[in-house]
Amino acid sequence: MINFPSNTNPTGSDELEAAIDWMVEKSRAEKLDNVHTEDVKAPHWVRNTENASMTLPRLQKLDMMGLGSSVATPPEGITAEVLVVKNFDDLKKQKAKVPGKIVVFNPPWESYCVTKRYRYDSASEAAKLGAVAALVMSMTPFSLSTPHTGQQDYTVEDNLKIPVACITVEDARHDGAHAAKRWGQKIEVKLVMNAQNFPNVTTRNTVVEVLGGHTPNETVLVSGHLDSWDVGQGAMDDGGGVMISWAALVVMRKLGLTPRRTVRAVFWTGKNRGSTEELYALPAMEYYNRHRDEHEQFQLIMESDSGTFTPQGISFTGTPEATCIMQEVLKLLQRINTTQVKTPVKGVPDIISWQQMGVPLGGLLNDNSHYFWYHHTHGDTLTVQDPDILDRCLALWTSVAYVIADISERLHRG
Numbered sequence: 001m002i003n004f005p006s007n008t009n010p011t012g013s014d015e016l017e018a019a020i021d022w023m024v025e026k027s028r029a030e031k032l033d034n035v036h037t038e039d040v041k042a043p044h045w046v047r048n049t050e051n052a053s054m055t056l057p058r059l060q061k062l063d064m065m066g067l068g069s070s071v072a073t074p075p076e077g078i079t080a081e082v083l084v085v086k087n088f089d090d091l092k093k094q095k096a097k098v099p100g101k102i103v104v105f106n107p108p109w110e111s112y113c114v115t116k117r118y119r120y121d122s123a124s125e126a127a128k129l130g131a132v133a134a135l136v137m138s139m140t141p142f143s144l145s146t147p148h149t150g151q152q153d154y155t156v157e158d159n160l161k162i163p164v165a166c167i168t169v170e171d172a173r174h175d176g177a178h179a180a181k182r183w184g185q186k187i188e189v190k191l192v193m194n195a196q197n198f199p200n201v202t203t204r205n206t207v208v209e210v211l212g213g214h215t216p217n218e219t220v221l222v223s224g225h226l227d228s229w230d231v232g233q234g235a236m237d238d239g240g241g242v243m244i245s246w247a248a249l250v251v252m253r254k255l256g257l258t259p260r261r262t263v264r265a266v267f268w269t270g271k272n273r274g275s276t277e278e279l280y281a282l283p284a285m286e287y288y289n290r291h292r293d294e295h296e297q298f299q300l301i302m303e304s305d306s307g308t309f310t311p312q313g314i315s316f317t318g319t320p321e322a323t324c325i326m327q328e329v330l331k332l333l334q335r336i337n338t339t340q341v342k343t344p345v346k347g348v349p350d351i352i353s354w355q356q357m358g359v360p361l362g363g364l365l366n367d368n369s370h371y372f373w374y375h376h377t378h379g380d381t382l383t384v385q386d387p388d389i390l391d392r393c394l395a396l397w398t399s400v401a402y403v404i405a406d407i408s409e410r411l412h413r414g
């Protein structure tokens with residue numbers, strides 16, 4: 001079989017390292033300052049081939065995707081009766097039925113923040129009660145039979161780890177629940193996963209700057225993550241965030257603008273592969289741990305990792321005084337209708353640790369109500385990005401970074 005180069009950049013892949021090299025090369029070509037990378041460690045998981053089918057009460061292929069860090073099934077797969085549960089309470093109520101079963105988790109969708117714990121914890125919770133595998137409803141409010149991958153976490157010993165995959169909302173809701181409840185029929189599923197977990201790899205955060213002309217030691221940081229899941233193209237999560245952060249500096253350089261303070265862009269890596277257990281080993285955390293003593297140099301830290309749809313303004317966490325300055329700055333953007341300042345900051349997983357050091361934080365506020373339609377799917381491709389809208393996101397991002405880097409006043413710190 002010929003291995004074609006992939007469109008995606010998961011950590012541990014040659015494609016991600018090539019993407020980092022490409023960003024470095026392009027940044028040098030654009031004459032940005034202090035172009036460099038910082039080595040970090042990140043987990044390395046490879047999906048390989050996988051499939052699932054319902055074998056009883058009728059034969060039906062299930063669209064599925066293994067979840068990051070899942071162990072494999074034996075080569076012949078796991079075939080077992082299914083137990084459908086609504087939530088963790090329901091799992092406990094039915095615990096006598098769990099041993100030997102494949103448990104299907106079919107929780108109600110509340111929000112990504114709330115519901116994603118089923119993606120993270122289902123395998124471990126089911127394994128503790130004797131399940132042989134777990135299948136979890138995809139984390140999305142809207143589905144066209146689309147499986148959504150993502151990270152999961154084991155909180156059990158190695159010998160108790162069971163394979164876990166996501167299935168579509170349609171399959172989690174209907175095939176499971178209906179067949180079992182209406183007809184009392186036994187449901188059986190065959191799951192085959194050949195995923196592999198490798199030792200942590202060394203990869204790189206990428207750092208580029210436009211040096212400040214007056215107080216270069218003070219910094220406004222903009223960021224997005226350069227790695228992606230191994231499905232689709234990662235164009236939305238987080239190609240858009242990386243590109244507006246990179247292009248903000250390129251626009252400043254091309255316009256010959258030198259702000260008072262330095263504007264730094266950081267392209268995180270390995271963010272999608274972390275587990276909560278390993279949180280403190282994540283590349284963005286490594287950056288924080290390595291640089292937190294420099295926290296007083298940061299005027300503002302921003303991240304875009306919640307889509308680059310129609311921009312609306314900035315989500316922000318800072319003191320009332322800093323919020324007031326932010327509101328004044330955003331008033332400059334009436335012509336592109338992106339004047340909102342909404343508190344607190346949202347959707348900034350790679351920079352949130354800086355909050356405890358009192359650094360003001362900003363996120364790209366955008367009309368991202370469809371974000372989770374595409375998130376971690378084969379549908380996350382360039383077709384999701386509208387070039388005109390992306391330009392407006394860039395205009396907003398660049399203006400805020402430049403003006404906050406250039407104003408005479410320091411943003412107040414918490």
Ligand SMILES: [Zn+2]
Nearest residue numbers: 225237238305
């Ligand atoms: Zn992301």
